[in-house]
Amino acid sequence: MRENVKTALIAIIGTGSLLIVIVMAVCLYMAFSLSRSFQVAQIQKVTEEVTSSVAQLSSDAEQLLAFVGNDVVASYDMFDEAADAYNQDAGKIDALISDFSATSEELLASIDGVLDAMEGIATATNEGAEGTTDIAQKTVEVKSEADT
Secondary structure: OHHHHHHHHHHHHHHOOHHHHHHHHHHHHHHHHHHHHHHHHHHHHHHHHHHHHHHHHHHHHHHHHHHHHHHHHHHHHHHHHHHHHHHHHHHHHHHHHHHHHHHHHHHHHHHHHHHHHHHHHHHHHHHHHHHHHHHHHHHHHHHHHHHO
16 A cells, blocks of 8 residues: 555656645545554454453353352252262161061061971871871771670
C-alpha cells in the first residue's frame, strides 16, 4: 500500500499540483490515523473479550472447586460411611450364617440319632411281633396236642 501511495504522490508532484499533494497527504494521514484508531479499538475490544472470558473461566473454576469441595467430598464421605456399614453388616451376616450352618449340622446329627433310634425301635417291634407270632403258634400247637 505504501508503494501505491508513494507512486501516487510522485505522480501528483510531477504534475505540479502542490495543493493536491497537501490535501492528499492530509487525507492519507487521516486514513492512517483512523486505521490505527480502528485497529486500537479492535485490539481493545478483543482484549476486553479475553479479559471477560478469563474472568468467567475463573468464576466457573471457583464454582467447580466449591462444588467438589462441598458436595462431592461430602457425598464421598457418606458413600465411605455406607460402605463401612455394609462391610460390618456383611460380617454380622457371615457370622449369623456360620452359626446357622453349625446349628443345622447339629440338628442333622440329632435327626440321624432319632432315625437310628426309630430304626432300633422298629427292629425291636418286628422282633417282638415275631416272638408273639411264635408264641401264638406254639400256643396253638400246644392246644392242638392237648385236644388230641
